[in-house]
Amino acid sequence: MTEPDLIKGLIAKDSEAWKALVDQYQILVYNVCFGFLQNSHDAQDLTQDIFIEVFNSAHKFRGDSKLSTWLYRISTNRSLNFIRNNKKWRFWKELSSFFSDDESDDNPVSEEPSVLNENMEQQERSRFLYAAISNLPDNQRIAFTLHKIEDLPYAEIAEIMNVTLPAVESLMHRAKVNLRKRLTPLLK
Amino acid sequence: MNCKTFEEQILDGIDINKNPSGAKTLEEHLAQCSSCSAFQQVVQSGSESIISGRRSMNDPELFGKIQRRMLKIEREDSSTKKPVVKIFRIGAPFAMAAASVLLGIWLGGQILAFTAQPAQGTASVSTTPELYALDIHLNDESSEFIESYLSGN
Known part of the structure; x- marks a missing residue:
């Protein structure tokens, strides 16, 4: 199914087009979510939410960019929203557990990287890097994640973020400077 | 070149094919400098583990899961849960307003009670x-x- 046919089908709420979209783009959506969240369960849940959102708002797609660009944009925004909401949720959870003196903590922290099969040292290293990336301002984080993890070129990132190419270059430069600043003291 | 430049190169992920001399200089520096070496290990193994959880194959059940989830959402929308959400949304401002009014009444009562107290001689x-x-x-x-x-x- 070609992209224009797919979009027409989505707008018409055609289940075949809908299935084709999920089959064609689920890896892209999941990987973007995983790149930001570093948790497979959350990434799976969010992938489903994103496809539901796409299904409900397909009529809003103007067709002035590629479908993949639109999906990258939605996935990125939804992932960052999820992290923000999750931070609030974690804050209230921590606050309530502090006041209730409940020391048992059966639920793993949702934002932690899933590195179950690695040794402790490697886990520590990945946590360092993930923490440093997480603390970047949103724009820098999006640019860095899309370029370094999704391996997207600057031009496509500019289209996804709706900014100019020099703006992406600047964001990437600042992201690298900030990462260096954040990582270097941790290693000394 | 100083450590700062090498750290930037590490973050850039210097490509041996594109820049063989740069890669060789970096390798020589890493052999001497422990802090840059540690930096490189963090970036390299951190990136590897961040990327390791990515998917390369489709989940065949995803479409079914999404359909089930949509049905669940539709059912929830049509059931009584929606008004509850609305009540929660407007409930907080109403509760705050009611609490403010009650607090005002109580404070007013306290002030009146204090001022209405008769003098000692009377x-x-x-x-x-x-x-x-x-x-x-x-x-x-x-x-x-x-x-x-x-x-x-």
Whole structure:
């Protein structure tokens, strides 16, 4: 199914087009979510939410960019929203557990990287890097994640973020400077 | 070149194919500098583990899961849960307003109770006419002045 046919089908709420979209783009959506969240369960849940959102708002797609660009944009925004909401949720959870003196903590922290099969040292290293990336301002984080993890070129990132190419270059430069600043003291 | 430049190169992920001499210089520096070496290990193994959880194959059940989830959402929308959400949305401002009004009433009551307390010397006076009489009595000087003014004219 070609992209224009797919979009027409989505707008018409055609289940075949809908299935084709999920089959064609689920890896892209999941990987973007995983790149930001570093948790497979959350990434799976969010992938489903994103496809539901796409299904409900397909009529809003103007067709002035590629479908993949639109999906990258939605996935990125939804992932960052999820992290923000999750931070609030974690804050209230921590606050309530502090006041209730409940020391048992059966639920793993949702934002932690899933590195179950690695040794402790490697886990520590990945946590360092993930923490440093997480603390970047949103724009820098999006640019860095899309370029370094999704391996997207600057031009496509500019289209996804709706900014100019020099703006992406600047964001990437600042992201690298900030990462260096954040990582270097941790290693000394 | 200093460590800062090498750290930037590490973050850039220097490509051996594109820049073989740069890669060789970096390798030589890493062999000597422990801090850059540690930096490189963090970036490299951190990136590897971040990327390791990515998917390369489709989940065949995803479409079914999404359909089930959509049905669940539709059912929830049509059931009583929606008004509950709305109540929660408007409930907080209403609760705040009600609490403010109650607090105002309570504070007003406290202030009135404090100001309405009789003076020490008039502890035995309790009825309204007595209080009124007391008030006239307390203002004797002014009433005498008014009386003399009226009688003078």
